[in-house]
Amino acid sequence: xxxxxxxxxxxxxxxxxxxxxxxxxxxxxxxxxxxxxxxxxxxxxxxxxxxxxxxxxxxxxxxxxxxxxxxxxxxx
Amino acid sequence: xxxxxxxxxxxxxxxxxxxxxxxxxxxxxxxxxxxxxxxxxxxxxxxxxxxxxxxxxxxxxxxxxxxxxxxxxxxxxxxxxxxxxxxxxxxxxxxxxxxxxxxxxxxxxxxxxxxxxxxxxxxxxxxxxxxxxxxxxxxxxxxxxxxxxxxxxxxxxxxxxxxxxxxxxxxxxxxxxxxxxxxxxxxxxxxxxxxxxxxxxxxxxxxxxxxxxxxxxxxxxxxxxxxxxxxxxxxxxxxxxxxxxxxxxxxxxxxxxxxxxxxxxxxxxxxxxxxxxxxxxxxxxxxxxxxxxxxxxxxxxxxxxxxxxxxxxxxxxxxxxxxxxxxxxxxxxxxxxxxxxxxxxxxxxxxxxxxxxxxxxxxxxxxxxxxxxxxxxxxxxxxxxxxxxxxxxxxxxxxxxxxxxxxxxxxxxxxxxxxxxxxxxxxxxxxxxxxxxxxxxxxxxxxxxxxxxxxxxxxxxxxxxxxxxxxxxxxxxxxxxxxxxxxxxxxxxxxxxxxxxxxxxxxxxxxxxxxxxxxxxxxxxx
Numbered sequence: 001x002x003x004x005x006x007x008x009x010x011x012x013x014x015x016x017x018x019x020x021x022x023x024x025x026x027x028x029x030x031x032x033x034x035x036x037x038x039x040x041x042x043x044x045x046x047x048x049x050x051x052x053x054x055x056x057x058x059x060x061x062x063x064x065x066x067x068x069x070x071x072x073x074x075x076x
Numbered sequence: 077x078x079x080x081x082x083x084x085x086x087x088x089x090x091x092x093x094x095x096x097x098x099x100x101x102x103x104x105x106x107x108x109x110x111x112x113x114x115x116x117x118x119x120x121x122x123x124x125x126x127x128x129x130x131x132x133x134x135x136x137x138x139x140x141x142x143x144x145x146x147x148x149x150x151x152x153x154x155x156x157x158x159x160x161x162x163x164x165x166x167x168x169x170x171x172x173x174x175x176x177x178x179x180x181x182x183x184x185x186x187x188x189x190x191x192x193x194x195x196x197x198x199x200x201x202x203x204x205x206x207x208x209x210x211x212x213x214x215x216x217x218x219x220x221x222x223x224x225x226x227x228x229x230x231x232x233x234x235x236x237x238x239x240x241x242x243x244x245x246x247x248x249x250x251x252x253x254x255x256x257x258x259x260x261x262x263x264x265x266x267x268x269x270x271x272x273x274x275x276x277x278x279x280x281x282x283x284x285x286x287x288x289x290x291x292x293x294x295x296x297x298x299x300x301x302x303x304x305x306x307x308x309x310x311x312x313x314x315x316x317x318x319x320x321x322x323x324x325x326x327x328x329x330x331x332x333x334x335x336x337x338x339x340x341x342x343x344x345x346x347x348x349x350x351x352x353x354x355x356x357x358x359x360x361x362x363x364x365x366x367x368x369x370x371x372x373x374x375x376x377x378x379x380x381x382x383x384x385x386x387x388x389x390x391x392x393x394x395x396x397x398x399x400x401x402x403x404x405x406x407x408x409x410x411x412x413x414x415x416x417x418x419x420x421x422x423x424x425x426x427x428x429x430x431x432x433x434x435x436x437x438x439x440x441x442x443x444x445x446x447x448x449x450x451x452x453x454x455x456x457x458x459x460x461x462x463x464x465x466x467x468x469x470x471x472x473x474x475x476x477x478x479x480x481x482x483x484x485x486x487x488x489x490x491x492x493x494x495x496x497x498x499x500x501x502x503x504x505x506x507x508x509x510x511x512x513x514x515x516x517x518x519x520x521x522x523x524x525x526x527x528x529x530x531x532x533x534x535x536x537x538x539x540x541x542x543x544x545x546x547x548x549x550x551x552x553x554x555x556x557x558x559x560x561x562x563x564x565x566x567x568x569x570x571x572x573x574x575x576x577x578x579x580x581x582x583x584x585x586x587x588x589x590x591x592x593x594x595x596x597x598x599x600x601x602x
């Protein structure tokens with residue numbers, strides 16, 4: 001599985017959509033229905049899956065799937 | 077038994093058991109009951125030695141062993157604690173520190189950025205203690221923040237220095253049952269948060285009322301903010317009374333990971349947490365054995381979750397049962413220290429909020445739940461009018477509507493007051509936010525609603541203002557989004573606005589020109 005697909009599979013479990021249907025312009029809250037806690041929990045899963053370290057502050061300014069992928073790329 | 081005796085008894089009875097565990101990077105740090113008891117005494121004596129008796133002392137910080145030791149040090153002597161929400165913007169913290177007449181402040185390193193403003197705007201504050209044992213590193217970081225502030229050195233002290241002040245010092249007097257222990261701020265329906273005054277007896281009798289039988293050494297994991305009455309009483313005082321090891325969750329990002337590390341048996345959660353965990357379970361393939369799922373998600377030993385703060389759909393109770401986890405829903409509010417009723421292992425009914433606890437007497441008035449008993453607050457600090465509206469003849473008016481079934485279980489079916497209860501248990505006063513945002517010239521009328529666990533701002537723009545400024549419909553939407561983004565950037569996550577609805581028409585009003593909240597979604601010409 002590609003890194004991007006692995007990432008989208010994690011997103012999908014909170015959003016109840018298929019990973020394949022997730023596009024980079026989708027917003028976590030408005031389009032995927034993430035609650036604030038879903039988002040925090042999701043960040044924790046990113047850390048464990050991709051072996052990166054995130055601070056809560058890193059997430060400020062992350063609204064879309066594309067933003068989060070970019071952040072992940074920067075930290076990897 | 078008041079909290080002072082409770083801690084003294086636990087420190088001697090469970091001396092070698094670990095009272096608190098926490099993570100520093102990947103290492104687990106521990107504090108035994110004996111050490112915790114000794115530190116509490118040193119802090120209490122240190123406060124007295126530094127001139128703090130019968131003073132109000134505020135707390136701004138995330139859950140930590142230092143926070144709880146200092147908090148207990150404060151309330152087991154003659155002082156009064158004022159635990160504040162560390163997620164609040166600095167201007168709100170300044171306001172609450174001033175309104176609570178706090179003269180001392182315990183603050184965590186994470187909030188060091190607020191110290192300068194607090195020193196400059198809270199004239200009563202005589203001393204600030206830093207909740208950290210990393211003395212040199214912490215002082216260095218704070219000195220940088222306070223560069224240019226005159227005389228800060230005399231006001232700032234480390235946790236370890238406070239303990240040193242307590243060595244060979246005289247102990248503070250033990251409080252009486254009626255003495256004020258805590259002023260705890262809660263969202264007010266008038267838009268101004270209110271300081272709930274809880275006495276020593278209020279706390280102590282609530283701890284006794286929610287007792288459940290478990291053996292010393294029980295592992296609990298604390299995930300809720302420590303400044304909330306629910307966490308303080310159910311996680312901390314209750315846990316410490318039975319010799320539990322209370323493990324601190326360092327971040328909501330790591331809740332699942334930390335359950336794997338600490339392997340808790342009991343946890344206290346708000347419904348939002350249960351909902352999020354369920355999403356993780358739902359995503360696991362059904363062919364995976366449930367025992368394996370339990371290890372992966374809950375860390376193997378979890379058998380009980382107590383929940384409260386908002387209503388939980390009974391669906392989750394059924395689902396979690398499949399993994400050997402019982403969820404017990406309760407009901408409470410800061411004004412009742414906080415538990416009013418709770419489902420318990422020996423008596424529970426899904427969908428209800430349990431039976432009233434032993435020290436709470438319940439009656440109904442026009443459907444509203446009224447409570448009387450030893451855990452009901454003394455009143456709101458410096459707010460006689462709000463106090464007399466809420467406390468009448470010893471009965472606390474909860475603002476919730478409900479009923480009791482023939483078996484004595486309590487159910488909630490509505491609210492009397494206008495307060496948004498999010499499923500993370502946070503109460504948000506829509507008026508508070510509306511008043512703030514309503515000051516912006518482009519915002520003509522505004523109503524805040526709670527939808528899908530987030531706040532939504534319904535705004536009717538000031539059309540005259542927009543015209544003068546030459547703003548198109550698109551510009552208006554962009555400008556409003558900017559206003560909301562700016563507001564959000566200063567707010568804790570539960571007070572952030574997640575979306576905006578720009579209205580074409582003004583809101584429907586009643587005869588006194590007040591907006592009809594129940595019809596905010598109607599957007600038609602009047």
